[in-house]
Amino acid sequence: MGIERHLNDTVHVTNLEWFVNWARKSSMWPLGFGLACCALEMIATFVSRYDLSRFGMEVARPSPRQADLMIVAGTASKKMLPAVLRIYEQMADPKWVIAMGACACTGGIYKNYAVVQGIDRHLPVDVYVPGCPPRPEALLDGILQLHARVMKEQSIRNPRIPRIKTTR
Amino acid sequence: MTNQETIAGKLSERFGPEVIQDTPAFRDQVTAVVARERILDVCRFLRDDPELAFDFLSFVAGVDRYPASPRFEVVYQLYSTTKNHRFRVKVLAPEESDGSASVDSVFRIWPTADWHERETAEMFGITFKGHPDPRKLLLPENWTVHPLRKDFPLEGTEELTPDLP
Numbered sequence: 001m002g003i004e005r006h007l008n009d010t011v012h013v014t015n016l017e018w019f020v021n022w023a024r025k026s027s028m029w030p031l032g033f034g035l036a037c038c039a040l041e042m043i044a045t046f047v048s049r050y051d052l053s054r055f056g057m058e059v060a061r062p063s064p065r066q067a068d069l070m071i072v073a074g075t076a077s078k079k080m081l082p083a084v085l086r087i088y089e090q091m092a093d094p095k096w097v098i099a100m101g102a103c104a105c106t107g108g109i110y111k112n113y114a115v116v117q118g119i120d121r122h123l124p125v126d127v128y129v130p131g132c133p134p135r136p137e138a139l140l141d142g143i144l145q146l147h148a149r150v151m152k153e154q155s156i157r158n159p160r161i162p163r164i165k166t167t168r
Numbered sequence: 169m170t171n172q173e174t175i176a177g178k179l180s181e182r183f184g185p186e187v188i189q190d191t192p193a194f195r196d197q198v199t200a201v202v203a204r205e206r207i208l209d210v211c212r213f214l215r216d217d218p219e220l221a222f223d224f225l226s227f228v229a230g231v232d233r234y235p236a237s238p239r240f241e242v243v244y245q246l247y248s249t250t251k252n253h254r255f256r257v258k259v260l261a262p263e264e265s266d267g268s269a270s271v272d273s274v275f276r277i278w279p280t281a282d283w284h285e286r287e288t289a290e291m292f293g294i295t296f297k298g299h300p301d302p303r304k305l306l307l308p309e310n311w312t313v314h315p316l317r318k319d320f321p322l323e324g325t326e327e328l329t330p331d332l333p
Contacts, residue, residue, distance in 0.1 A: 082332065
């Protein structure tokens with residue numbers, strides 16, 4: 001980029017899509033809610049030892065209207081599912097979903113009548129983080145993979161319009 | 169503190185063998201098996217007798233003895249906060265031809281039975297006659313199944329236990 005040198009490196013030339021993606025992934029605010037024991041590992045990821053703020057994510061939003069990322073941390077029971085879907089619908093686009101832990105991914109050990117057998121039956125999951133519960137490093141890795149994915153999105157030409165899946 | 173055999177003896181003496189059908193002991197714990205029709209009388213006596221004074225109902229649970237007959241049991245765990253003794257009362261509830269079973273509600277004697285009986289009712293399909301608020305406690309309103317029955321498929325089905333109402 002020769003033009004930058006002519007202006008004493010005071011400007012940076014890129015394309016709009018890269019910039020939008022970079023802005024989105026650099027301040028992806030997670031929604032502060034947990035469903036079961038995975039929430040404790042998620043909290044451990046937020047605090048200073050693992051320090052999620054390194055990735056611009058330290059502000060867990062209590063309001064879904066200000067959040068970009070839903071971390072489904074834990075067992076989604078069938079009684080809780082309508083509330084989870086309601087919260088997801090209240091989040092503004094663009095929004096992403098991480099299924100954290102075996103229960104959110106597949107139902108885990110709870111193969112019974114009371115638990116949703118994988119949150120991907122109802123939500124468009126972007127990244128699965130398996131484990132029971134996954135360690136903070138695993139969640140961080142999942143988040144970084146999501147960031148890499150966001151950087152590849154065609155945010156201008158082909159913006160994502162996530163929709164809630166209906167029951168199978 | 170009164171010995172549990174003494175409590176069982178006092179019950180048998182007061183109500184006779186038709187009502188107190190059995191008093192089995194297991195690991196020093198005595199259970200009184202009470203005739204289903206007289207459970208309210210027995211419970212009221214246990215609460216009001218000054219020597220027994222069972223003023224606290226710890227728990228109400230259901231048991232499914234499928235395929236044995238009578239199929240269901242309702243178990244009451246009692247405690248006396250003034251005498252510091254415990255006792256267990258049990259009622260046998262046969263399954264009717266339509267799959268239901270029923271026991272009188274002890275809500276009028278111990279109001280804490282409210283939620284215990286609602287949970288037992290939805291999980292085992294046992295009706296508690298005279299319960300003032302017989303709604304479901306934990307399960308979704310639209311479910312018609314009783315998950316803790318032995319013949320219920322643990323994983324549920326899409327039709328009987330759907331994810332969304």
